[in-house]
Amino acid sequence: MLPFKIPLPLLTDSYKTSHYTLYPDATKMVAYGEFRTSYEKDAEDERMVFYGIRYLIEHYIAVQWTEQEILEAELFFSTHNAGFTPFPFPKDLFLKFVKENNGYFPVRIQALPEGTVIYPHVPVYQITASDEYALLVTYLETILTMTWYPSTVATLSRRCHTQIEAAYDRTVDDDARWTLGSRLHDFGFRGCTSVEQSVVGGCAHLLNFDGTDTLSAAYYAQFKLNGGKPVATSIPATEHSVMTAFATEKEAIIRLLNNYGHGVCACVMDSYDYVNALENVLPAIAKHKLEKGGFLVLRPDSGDPVEVVMQGLFAIEKVFGTSTNSKGYKVVTGASIIQGDAVTPSSLNAILAATERAGFAAQNVGFGMGGGLLQKVNRDTMSFATKLSQIVYADGTERDVMKMPKTGTGKISLPGVFAVIKDADGIPIVHPATPSNPTTTNNHIPTTTNNNADLLRTVYDHGRTLPVVFDDFTTVRARLHAEWSALPRKAADRVLSPALKAKIEAFKAGKLFDSREKVPNGI
Secondary structure: OOHHHOOHHHOOOHHHHHHHHOOOOEEEEEEEEEEOOOHHHOOOOOOEEOOOHHHHHHHHHOOOOOHHHHHHHHHHHOOOEOOOEOOOOOHHHHHHHHHHOOOOOOOEEEEOOOOOEEOOOOOOEEEEEEHHHHHHOOOOHHHHHOOHHHHHHHHHHHHHHHHHHHHHHHHOOHHHHHHHHHOEEEOOHHHOOOHHHHHHHHHHHHOOOOEEOOHHHHHHHHHOOOOOOOOOEOOOEOOHHHHHHOOOHHHHHHHHHHHHOOOEEEEEOOOOOHHHHHHHHHHHHHHHHHHHOOEEEEEOOOOOHHHHHHHHHHHHHHHHOEEEOOOOOEEEOOEEEEEOOOOOHHHHHHHHHHHHHOOEOHHHEEEEEOHHHHOOOOHHHOOEEEEEEEEEEOOOOEEEOOOOOOOOHHHOOOOOOEEEEEOOOOOEEEEEOOOOOOOOOOOEOOOOOOOOOOOOEEEEEOOOOOOOEOOOHHHHHHHHHHHHHHOOOOOHHHOEOHHHHHHHHHHHOOOOOOOOOOOOOOO
16 A cells, blocks of 8 residues: 555656656657766765665556546646646546556666666666657656665665675684674664655665664565565664663663573663763673673763773773684673764774774674664765656657756766666676667566676566566675675776767767757667
8 A cells, every 4th residue: 555545646746747748749758767976976985786676666666556546636636736726747648558558657667686786877777658658758757766765775884884894804703704794783763754764774774784673674674575584683672761760770781681691682881871880880790691691782872982882892891801813803702882873984984993903803893873874865865866868759750868967067867778788897887778789678687697688677567567576685685795795996987888978979069969860879
């Protein structure tokens, strides 16, 4: 069921409903979506993760429209224009495909496999609309553009993984490397604007780590995306309400240890006086903790992130002792720290650096991100946009389309119809689609692709190829891990093929702007 029971025709921007009268008469139109910049315009690491198209296809695109919804939309549009007058919308076209296409929206959508690692300007999806429905080519743009959110969260989470992994490479033994998957924990559920956001963003994080307290995402990833195979884990833990409910913090920790001290559990330590808790309360419960035999994680939750982590590390070293691993770094016995406040990629790096300088292995510190992971991103973080790229006019004239504002060169778009093909180094390269590399129409996204295959695979085609066979979550995770590790940090200057670059240069020279001039395929 769609959220708020909004009729499907209204899941777009107001102005888009008028475009069917504003586009020129055409028999085919093509549009595509891309990220125009790397994460926060980072020039040192341009890698990004494409993820989230499956959710949008299954919940919003591969859904049957009904005549009743169109009538409900008509009632709304009757007062939506300025002055509460009728607003234009393509009622007749909608009723036509409801009747003739069993209610499915009449476009074809191709997309990269989820978990694909890309660079700026690589098309992540491509929309094709034909015949009388060509004028609806960008009607679904609003919904499809929302792939920016899970892709951005997945990219942020992966960048954090890269930072932590580098510290592991330097300081952690191979036999403890399994702990890497739990080093960044999703604390973001309560900071989300909706349950749906928690699912979409929380699943994006789980591509990189298995730690989460966002149960909505953990369940969805396991049972809706992975055939029931487990995806995520967490541990029992106190919060400030638990700690302050007891007369003393010692009593609260004893209760925690009595119930969960045989395994892994966590305790927040700053309800009153963090330093006192470390210096006096922690030694007072040490014997009880050791008798239980489990693993205790201490959580500071206020103060300078680097300072409180280091205070915690020195305290648990003093109380529980350490061993030294083969790389010469200390590993605390049966305890660690998790920093879940004010964690950003910058503070995470600072904490890891301080931990290493003090001689501790990176496995001694975990991290939790809440709003910073699932909320403090937006469409501009990686500058996502959908643009028209080709039109075939009613008279048969074919024209590639390109946006090229002189006042904003960073917002140029790509002309034509595209194929995305890996080069010998595995970098996805954007080519003009030609008879030698046509866009595909199959509805199965393979778990592997050869270097000559177009990565843009059909994920929706007028509702005719349902259901699309998407990869399970484990396969998407594996794709992301393999490609991120194998691809260079910088390659944005390589992703456009020579043929596409030549076409762009022709546009810049003004050679292809005559909309009625026959334009050959390629340059």
